[in-house]
Amino acid sequence: MTSSFSSSQQIELLTSTDDDYGGVIVQMDQPTMDSTTFLSILRASISNWKHQGKQGVWIKLPIHLANLVETLIKEGFWYHHAEPKYLMLVHWIADSANTIPANATHRVGVGAFVVNEKREVLVVQEKTGPFRGTGSWKFPTGVADQGEDICVAAVREAKEETGVDTEFVEILAFRQSHMSFFEKSDLFFVCLLRPLSFDIKIQEVEIEAAKWMPFDEYVAQPFMEKYELLRYINDIYLAKVDGHYSGFTPVPTKSNFSNQKNTSYLYLNAGGLKRCNSL
Amino acid sequence: MTSSFSSSQQIELLTSTDDDYGGVIVQMDQPTMDSTTFLSILRASISNWKHQGKQGVWIKLPIHLANLVETLIKEGFWYHHAEPKYLMLVHWIADSANTIPANATHRVGVGAFVVNEKREVLVVQEKTGPFRGTGSWKFPTGVADQGEDICVAAVREAKEETGVDTEFVEILAFRQSHMSFFEKSDLFFVCLLRPLSFDIKIQEVEIEAAKWMPFDEYVAQPFMEKYELLRYINDIYLAKVDGHYSGFTPVPTKSNFSNQKNTSYLYLNAGGLKRCNSL
Numbered sequence: 001m002t003s004s005f006s007s008s009q010q011i012e013l014l015t016s017t018d019d020d021y022g023g024v025i026v027q028m029d030q031p032t033m034d035s036t037t038f039l040s041i042l043r044a045s046i047s048n049w050k051h052q053g054k055q056g057v058w059i060k061l062p063i064h065l066a067n068l069v070e071t072l073i074k075e076g077f078w079y080h081h082a083e084p085k086y087l088m089l090v091h092w093i094a095d096s097a098n099t100i101p102a103n104a105t106h107r108v109g110v111g112a113f114v115v116n117e118k119r120e121v122l123v124v125q126e127k128t129g130p131f132r133g134t135g136s137w138k139f140p141t142g143v144a145d146q147g148e149d150i151c152v153a154a155v156r157e158a159k160e161e162t163g164v165d166t167e168f169v170e171i172l173a174f175r176q177s178h179m180s181f182f183e184k185s186d187l188f189f190v191c192l193l194r195p196l197s198f199d200i201k202i203q204e205v206e207i208e209a210a211k212w213m214p215f216d217e218y219v220a221q222p223f224m225e226k227y228e229l230l231r232y233i234n235d236i237y238l239a240k241v242d243g244h245y246s247g248f249t250p251v252p253t254k255s256n257f258s259n260q261k262n263t264s265y266l267y268l269n270a271g272g273l274k275r276c277n278s279l
Numbered sequence: 280m281t282s283s284f285s286s287s288q289q290i291e292l293l294t295s296t297d298d299d300y301g302g303v304i305v306q307m308d309q310p311t312m313d314s315t316t317f318l319s320i321l322r323a324s325i326s327n328w329k330h331q332g333k334q335g336v337w338i339k340l341p342i343h344l345a346n347l348v349e350t351l352i353k354e355g356f357w358y359h360h361a362e363p364k365y366l367m368l369v370h371w372i373a374d375s376a377n378t379i380p381a382n383a384t385h386r387v388g389v390g391a392f393v394v395n396e397k398r399e400v401l402v403v404q405e406k407t408g409p410f411r412g413t414g415s416w417k418f419p420t421g422v423a424d425q426g427e428d429i430c431v432a433a434v435r436e437a438k439e440e441t442g443v444d445t446e447f448v449e450i451l452a453f454r455q456s457h458m459s460f461f462e463k464s465d466l467f468f469v470c471l472l473r474p475l476s477f478d479i480k481i482q483e484v485e486i487e488a489a490k491w492m493p494f495d496e497y498v499a500q501p502f503m504e505k506y507e508l509l510r511y512i513n514d515i516y517l518a519k520v521d522g523h524y525s526g527f528t529p530v531p532t533k534s535n536f537s538n539q540k541n542t543s544y545l546y547l548n549a550g551g552l553k554r555c556n557s558l
Contacts, residue, residue, distance in 0.1 A: 066352040073345040079361035081463070083382060087358055087366070088461065097484070099407065103362060104383040104463045105425050128378065146384050147457045147464065173547035175532065178426045182367065184360070184383045185426065187466065205376070228532040232545055236552060245551035246525065253454065253507040266508055268452035269548065272524035273515060 014045040016057075021099065023056030024049055028065055035071045042075060046093055055094040061087045107180065108144040109188040112158035113233060114166055116195050119241075120212035124161050127208050136223040137213055138230075141188075149265055151250045154191035162210040163201030166193035170247035171267055172236045175229055190233050192240065192247065246271040293324040295336075300378065302335030303328055307344055314350045321354060325372055334373035340366045386459065387423040388467040391437035392512060393445055395474050398520075399491035403440050406487050415502040416492055417509075420467075428544055430529045433470035441489040442480030445472035449526035450546055451515045454508055469512050471519065471526065525550040 016024040026045075049057060059077065061068060063085050077089040081103045092098040114122035123137035131138055142157035144150060151168040158166045169192040180186035202210045219234045239245035250265035295303040305324075328336060338356065340347060342364050356368040360382045371377040393401035402416035410417055421436035423429060430447040437445045448471040459465035481489045498513045518524035529544035 063352055063357060066349045069348040070346045073342055078342060078363045079366050080363070081461075082358035082361035082366060083462075084357045084359070087361060101460050102386060102422050102425075104386050105423070106385040106387055106466070107381060107383050108385055108464075108466070143381050144384070146462060149457075150455060173527070173545055175543050175545045176429060177543035178428075178541065181380050182360075183362075183425060185387075187385070187387070229545055232530070232532070232547065232552075236547060239552050246548055248452070248527065251511070253511070262457065264454050264456035266452055266454045266511055268511065268515060269525055273511075273518050 011044045012041050013048055014041055014059075016045070016049070019056070019058070021056065022054060022094075023058065024054050025058040025060070027060045028062060028068070030065070033065060033068065035068055038068050039071050039075070042071065046075070046091075050093055053094070055092060055096060056098075056100055057091045057093055059089045059091075061089060063087070106176075106185045106187050108150065108153070109186055110142060110144055110150060110154040110157055111188065111190040111233075112140045112154045112161075112166070112193050113172065113190055113237065114139070114158055114164065114193045114195050115215065115237065116198065116212060118212075119215045121215055121218045122158065122162055122164055122195065122210070123213045123218060124202070124210040125208040127206055131223070134223060136221060137211070137218065149250070150189050150267070151191070151265065154189070154193060158193055161203050161207050163197075163199065163203075165196040167196055168250070169194050170249045172233060172240070172245075172247045188229075190229075192237070290323045291320050292327055293320055293338075295324070295328070298335070298337070300335065301333060301373075302337060303333050304337040304339070306339045307341060307347070309344070312344060312347060314347055317347050318350050318354070321350065325354070325370075329372055332373070334371060334375060335377075335379055336370045336372055338368045338370075340368060342366070385455075385464045385466050387429065387432070388465055389421060389423055389429060389433040389436055390467065390469040390512075391419040391433045391440075391445070391472050392451065392469055392516065393418070393437055393443065393472045393474050394494065394516065395477065395491060397491075398494045400494055400497045401437065401441055401443055401474065401489070402492045402497060403481070403489040404487040406485055410502070413502060415500055416490070416497065428529070429468050429470070429546075430544065433468070433472060437472055440482050440486050442476075442478065442482075444475040446475055447529070448473050449528045451512060451519070451524075451526045467508075469508075471516070 014026045016026045019025050046057065059072060069087065072089050077091040080088045080090040082088065090100055092100060121139065124140055125137060126132055140157050140161040142153065144153035150171065155166050155168055158164055172190045172192050174187060174189040176185065176187050178185045200210045224230055236245055246269045248267035249270045250267050251270065252263045253266045254263055293305045295305045298304050325336065338351060348366065351368050356370040359367045359369040361367065369379055371379060400418065403419055404416060405411055419436050419440040421432065423432035429450065434445050434447055437443055451469045451471050453466060453468040455464065455466050457464045479489045503509055515524055525548045527546035528549045529546050530549065531542045532545045533542055
């Protein structure tokens with residue numbers, strides 16, 4: 001509460017927490033609020049934050065308060081990002097240059113390339129998507145969940161689609177593609193996994209069939225002709241078997257540029273690094 | 280227009296285009312629309328799409344039509360994603376299982392590790408961020424723009440911050456971290472670049488100073504102790520100089536899982552692959 005308000009009457013202000021960049025974050029959690037009441041509280045709050053020298057104002061608005069979106073836009077807020085249950089709006093109330101961070105631009109996909117000791121590839125036929133009904137056998141693929149590590153997602157997808165337990169070996173290659181869904185981009189990581197179990201139990205909703213297929217039979221499928229990415233992975237696997245190829249493996253690391261305290265995985269060519277350190 | 284409408288009167292419907300997955304996309308571009316009119320047109324349109332067997336309905340709502348958000352939510356739409364100037368809402372109108380694709384989860388950051396023939400590293404001091412005012416010299420970093428390739432973003436950031444022209448060599452390593460901004464994640468790619476010019480001209484808004492710094496002096500900076508990622512990059516660079524380390528280089532590829540026709544970069548250990556192919 002600033003001095004301009006305290007002398008006259010108590011005006012309700014939005015509850016906010018400070019962020020690390022001189023801004024404030026408001027998490028709206030009222031069950032309901034009419035837009036007229038909201039407008040007066042919002043204006044008083046912005047005036048207060050301006051007095052405090054705040055810069056960015058973030059408002060996380062749950063979907064049940066969608067009636068307040070129009071008011072926020074009229075007061076100068078714009079959209080930052082959205083998830084099914086909420087909308088994040090932002091407004092730069094300072095005179096300084098706007099340093100609002102960019103929105104997420106990429107989805108992360110994973111492919112699980114699992115080969116057993118008999119040189120058989122773990123493959124599936126999907127019930128939906130571009131391969132549906134084509135008779136093509138492909139390795140399991142999927143999308144990483146929010147907050148999920150690539151090395152965890154690949155193991156999860158193999159398990160979900162085929163029932164096979166695996167351990168992560170390395171990222172063989174990855175592809176960045178743009179305009180994959182609306183204007184957003186996609187990073188697709190093909191991961192080599194080592195099988196820990198062999199019995200197949202398919203996920204009935206998405207998967208038509210799954211099996212272990214001899215590598216030579218897998219690469220001879222006609223649809224390979226259309227997918228340069230898949231042919232590269234075949235070549236990479238052969239180079240790997242011959243001991244020439246090193247992909248990227250995850251190394252847990254602490255600390256990073258964003259002052260974050262959690263452990264994050266750094267993916268690197270561990271073989272190349274080890275060879276040097278051991279000299 | 281379906282038969283249920285054609286017999287009585289012309290009811291205006293929303294203009295839509297079909298997507299590739301049995302759904303429709305509506306790009307609202309009216310200068311204004313009142314919510315009562317919109318509600319009747321929306322309901323007639325949904326009824327029409329249901330008759331046609333459509334599944335997902337996407338509505339891209341520009342920010343100037345924020346007055347229609349509440350109506351859409353009340354009719355069963357939810358938020359899918361948002362950018363500063365628009366909100367994308369979606370509604371699954373079929374009885375089948377909802378197959379709406381996930382939203383983008385990651386931002387892509389790049390680091391530009393540029394070393395010249397005198398083994399000097401291109402470094403900057405930033406005006407903002409965690410290194411501000413610490414006297415630490417770090418390599419240029421930034422965020423990839425929507426639709427920008429990693430290998431392009433790294434070269435752009437080096438040029439923008441220091442004025443130095445470079446060519447992309449390879450991705451040395453990358454880190455995936457979570458909860459980097461709100462609940463979103465971050466993929467940070469450290470790229471080795473070869474300098475093509477040497478004169479420094481800093482970007483005044485973000486950069487305090489830039490220079491070429493001897494590698495040994497660079498690694499001896501006290502802040503390195505706090506950043507395991509940076510120490511790994513130092514070790515990787517030394518392994519690289521000794522000829523032991525291979526990162527991932529971009530190879531242009533056509534075709535992919537999402538039926539996309541554009542060229543995408545596949546990043547892989549090209550040295551490891553070449554060694555095998557040449558046998």
